[in-house]
Amino acid sequence: MRSKVLAVLASTTAAALIAGGAFAQDNPLTSANPLGLPENVTVFGSRMPDVIKATAIVNGEVITQTDINQxxxxxxxxxxxxxxxxxLERLRQQVFSNLIDETLQIQAAKSAEIEITEAEIDRTVERVAANVKQTPDQMAEYLKARGASIRTVRRQIHGEIAWRRIQGQKIESRSSVGEDEVKAVLERLEASKGSQQYRVGEIYIPATAATMxxxxxxxAQIIDGIRQGGSFVAYARQFSQASTAAVGGDLGWVRPEQLPEPIAAVMRQMAPGQISxxxxxxxxxxxxxxxxVRKVLTxxxxxxxxxxxQVSIKFPAGTSRQVAEPVVARFAQASRSIGGCxxxxxxxxxxxxxxxxxxxxKLRELPPVLQQMITAMQIGQATQPIGSLEDGVRVLVLxxxxxxxxxxPTYDQIFAQLNEERVNLRARRYxxxxxxxxxxxxR
Structure with a gap:
């Protein structure tokens, strides 16, 4: 990008000088002015950025402070x-560490002759932008206005694709799960029928004794951010070093005994919606x-x-509560006797x-308040009105x-889960x- 900017500036300046015509005549080359520079300099284009020092060089590849900031x-x-x-400083250090790992992952893929094309990254960028109802160009402008850049998004996507391909080539292909292991899990599941099963997300941060x-x-900083309203999925994607980082840390449905004992002991004491x-x-x-939380095979x-x-009514912008509330009351009364779907x-x-x-x-995927409401409903009944004057008021009819x-679970499902756990462990070691x-x- 920097070379393109320089090229544009160079061509723009050259065109302006040619159009001026008088530069060479009015400013002859002299020993004091070997370049023939004019006394009154006109600057074209944007100001050049300050020189950015490298923060780290990873196997010859530079990570700058700008990379970290973005x-x-x-x-x-x-x-x-x-x-x-x-x-913020703690987050900065974690981001720095992640960028180093990301660089190593991209380099490992390159060494393994794994090619990741710009077209692949483009398609993922388009999906990310579509998820927030923007085009890639709109998302790029949005990020730029807030100190980030589309470049850092593309680099993260590149790293994630590289790591998945590396796992497929060097780790998954060498992972083997035996038939006896799968059968043993199936037997334990049958024996644990009715026990608690948890839908769990995980963020894993590696450490040695010196860095613990x-x-x-x-x-602790990540937990504070999540408890203040941050997205667990976003933090997992950015900070987790487990292979599940690409899916926001989702471990799926697990039983405590399937996890390391320190995690299992904590998980047994937790309720839905809690973070450890x-x-x-x-x-x-x-x-x-x-x-x-649910019970196994129950x-x-x-x-x-x-x-x-869903039946929804909307109010014109600026409608007062005094005007809207009688309408909502009549809407609620009518929905009680809706007469079926x-x-x-x-x-x-x-x-x-x-x-x-x-x-x-899927009832389980609805907000908890709706889950409780709909679980008690009969076919043909409607919920109480929900929503707001700004977004609309609606009822849901069952x-x-x-x-x-x-x-x-099937043999194949158990096999896939065991294989994922094994790949996860080997990926951390790799x-x-x-x-x-x-x-x-x-630096």
């Missing part, structure tokens, strides 16, 4: 956090978040798949509302409910070896 800004945008000056205190402080304190584990620190009404209709259209017509139908709605019958063998010059 990645840190991107993290703060993603997590919507406002840390203190002290907390720093890792613990970094973990830093947990010392072999090789580092883990943070876990319990998203949900029917749960929240596993139901629903068919629903077929009555949604009449309710919508009476209130000039909009009807949207939805199939395959049109159908299919309750899933819990079954034992990254550790990359760090150990790297030539890193800190």
């Amino acid at each position: 990645r840190l800004a991107f993290l703060l945008i993603a997590s919507d956090a406002q840390p203190s000056a002290e907390e 205190d720093q890792a613990r402080a970094n973990a 304190a830093p947990i010392p584990v072999p090789g580092g620190i883990s943070i876990i978040a319990v998203q949900d 029917a749960d009404p929240r596993d139901a798949v629903l068919t629903m209709k 077929g009555g949604a259209e009449k309710l919508a017509a009476d209130f000039k509302a909009e009807v949207v139908e939805a199939d395959n709605v 049109c159908g409910r299919d309750v899933a019958d819990p079954t034992m 990254l550790r070896d990359l760090r150990r063998d790297a030539v890193i010059d800190f």
Whole structure:
């Protein structure tokens, strides 16, 4: 990018000088003025950036302070956090460490002759932008205005793709799970029917004995950020060194005995929605978040798949509560006697509302307040009105409910889970070896 800017500046300046025509005549070359520079200099284009010193050189590749600043800004945008000056410095050090690891991962892929094309990165950028309802160009401008850049996003995507490919080539291909191991897990599952199972997210920060205190402080900072409203998924993607970082730290549904005992002991004491304190584990620190709890191989009404209709009314901008509340009260009263799913259209017509139908709605994925409300409803009933004057007020009409019958996971599912755990462990060791063998010059 820097070379392109210089080229544009050079061509622009040259064109202006040619158009001026008098430069060479009025400013002859002399020993005092060997370049023939004019006394009154006109500057074209944008100011050149200050020289940016390298913060580290990793196997010959430079990581600058700008790289760190832009990645840190991107993290703060993603997590919507406002840390203190002290907390910001801790985050900066963690970002620096992550950039070093990311550089090593990209270099390892290159050494293994794994090619990652710009087109692949472009497609991922387009998906990321679409998730926030922007085009890549709009997202680039948004990031630039907040101190980040599309370049740091592209580099992170490059690193994630590189690491996945490296795992596929060097780790997954050498991982083997035996038939006896899978059968043993299936037997334990059968024996544990009715026991607690947890949907868990994890952030893993590696540490040695010498760096454990720093890792613990970094973990505490991450926990504070999440508890203040930051996204666990965003923090996991940025800071976790587990292979699950690419999916926001999601471990899926697990039982305590499937995890290291320090984590299992903490998890058994947690309720859905809670995040743990830093947990010392072999090789580092883990943070876990319990998203949900269920019983193994036991029917749960929240596993139901629903068919629903949503009836929503909207108010013009500036509508006062005094005007809107009587309408909402009549809407609530009418929804109580909606007369089944077929009555949604009449309710919508009476209130000039909009009807949207939805199939395959997973009850467990709805907000907790709606889960409780809908679990107690009969087919054909409507929820109480929900929403706001600004976003619209709506009711959900329950049109159908299919309750899933819990079954034992298949052989292939167990095999995939065991293989993932093994790959995760080997990936951590491989990254550790990359760090150990790297030539890193800190500046």
